[in-house]
Amino acid sequence: MSKNNNDFVTIYVMGKKQKVPADLTIMKAMEYAGHQFIRGSGCRGGFCGACATVYRMRGSYKLQGALACQKQVEEGMIIAQIPFSPSEKITYKLNEIKANANTFLEYFPEIARCLSCNTCTKACPQDIMVMDYVQAALRGDIKLAAKLSFDCLGCGLCAMRCPAEIVPYNIGQLARRLESKYIEGPTEQVLSRCEEIKEGKYDKEIESLKNADKETLIKLYNSREMKNE
Numbered sequence: 074m075s076k077n078n079n080d081f082v083t084i085y086v087m088g089k090k091q092k093v094p095a096d097l098t099i100m101k102a103m104e105y106a107g108h109q110f111i112r113g114s115g116c117r118g119g120f121c122g123a124c125a126t127v128y129r130m131r132g133s134y135k136l137q138g139a140l141a142c143q144k145q146v147e148e149g150m151i152i153a154q155i156p157f158s159p160s161e162k163i164t165y166k167l168n169e170i171k172a173n174a175n176t177f178l179e180y181f182p183e184i185a186r187c188l189s190c191n192t193c194t195k196a197c198p199q200d201i202m203v204m205d206y207v208q209a210a211l212r213g214d215i216k217l218a219a220k221l222s223f224d225c226l227g228c229g230l231c232a233m234r235c236p237a238e239i240v241p242y243n244i245g246q247l248a249r250r251l252e253s254k255y256i257e258g259p260t261e262q263v264l265s266r267c268e269e270i271k272e273g274k275y276d277k278e279i280e281s282l283k284n285a286d287k288e289t290l291i292k293l294y295n296s297r298e299m300k301n302e
C-alpha cells in the first residue's frame with residue numbers, strides 16, 4: 074500500500090531536513106534518508122547501546138537522548154548521532170580488589186563529586202535510576218548499585234550529560250562485577266555449565282560451529298532458542 078502525506082514526518086538529520094515515513098525508528102529513518110551506519114549501530118534490538126542519539130524537538134530547549142534503534146521518529150525531531158562517547162577505560166584485577174565503597178573511590182574518585190542533580194537519570198533511555206546507583210556505590214551498597222544498574226547498556230548518554238564528569242556506566246559495571254564475584258557468587262547453573270565445558274560435553278558442537286560456513290551460522294543464529302528470564 075502506498076503512503077500518503079500524513080504517513081511522513083519531517084526530521085533534521087545532522088542539520089539536514091528530511092521527509093521520512095512516520096512509522097520508522099530513528100535508525101531506519103536515517104537509513105531511509107541515505108545514511109549508512111558504519112559506527113553507531115550494533116544489535117538493532119535495544120541491547121547493545123551502540124546507537125546513542127541526542128535530539129531536540131523544534132521549539133524546545135530540551136536536549137533529549139534515545140537509542141536510535143528503538144525510538145520512533147516524531148515530527149520536528151532535530152537529530153544528531155553520538156556514535157562514540159569518549160571515556161577513560163579504567164582497568165582493575167577483580168581478584169585483587171575488595172567489595173566495598175573504597176574500591177569505587179580508588180578507581181573512580183570523581184564519584185565523590187556527584188551533585189545529586191539527577192541529570193544522568195533523566196538522560197537514560199532505559200529509565201534506569203542512574204543517580205541512585207552511583208549514590209549506592211558511594212555508600213558501599215554494592216548489591217543495590219548492581220541491581221539498579223542491571224539493565225544498563227553502556228550507551229554513554231548519562232556520562233555525556235553529567236556536570237561532575239562521572240562515567241556512571243563504569244560504576245554500574247564494577248558494582249555488578251563485585252556483586253557477582255563476592256556477594257552472590259556464581260549460580261548453580263553457571264557452576265554446572267563450567268563443569269560440563271571442562272568435561273568436554275560441548276567440544277564436538279564447538280568444533281562443528283568453528284567449521285561451519287557463514288550461511289549455516291546465520292541459519293543457526295536465527296533459529297536459536299531464547300530464554301526470557
Ligand code: FES
Pocket residue numbers: 113114115116117118119120121122123124140141142143226
Ligand atoms: S543498535 Fe544496539 S541498542 Fe541500538
